[in-house]
Amino acid sequence: MSQAFFHNNYQNPVYFKALEIFKLSRAMAVHFTEDKHVLEMGISSSSKDRFAGDLVTESLQLAPGVASVATAKSIGSRLERIRNIRRSSKSLKSLCRSLEFSGVKESEFLNLLRKEIQIFDRMVSDWIQQIRKA
Numbered sequence: 001m002s003q004a005f006f007h008n009n010y011q012n013p014v015y016f017k018a019l020e021i022f023k024l025s026r027a028m029a030v031h032f033t034e035d036k037h038v039l040e041m042g043i044s045s046s047s048k049d050r051f052a053g054d055l056v057t058e059s060l061q062l063a064p065g066v067a068s069v070a071t072a073k074s075i076g077s078r079l080e081r082i083r084n085i086r087r088s089s090k091s092l093k094s095l096c097r098s099l100e101f102s103g104v105k106e107s108e109f110l111n112l113l114r115k116e117i118q119i120f121d122r123m124v125s126d127w128i129q130q131i132r133k134a
Helices: 003-007 015-033 038-043 049-060 062-071 075-101 108-133
Strands: none
Touching: 015 049, 015 062, 015 108, 038 049, 038 075, 049 062, 049 075, 062 075, 075 108
């Protein structure tokens, strides 16, 4: 694998998209839960609050997951870490549905997040092709 991959990982568009998804998820969760802290969301009796907390927690795993691909020693390890990123992405989509069913009325926010996750998924697919070629 080229040294450029290691040095430029934090300039990787996939990494930046992961950060955007986290920021968007966090802003949405704060809005949906009326400014609760993530820890409060997790222990809330409201399913909407818990799903919002899970959304933040799951989205928080994307950027470090992308960064960890650069530290993997083998192609197999890199691909396994990418599979974990994809699992997190799939979980985020599921949490969007769960939030919708739990009574979140601002579905346009959820649709925006879904759109960003779809873009992220396409970027990851392209990234995988680059990794396999390297």
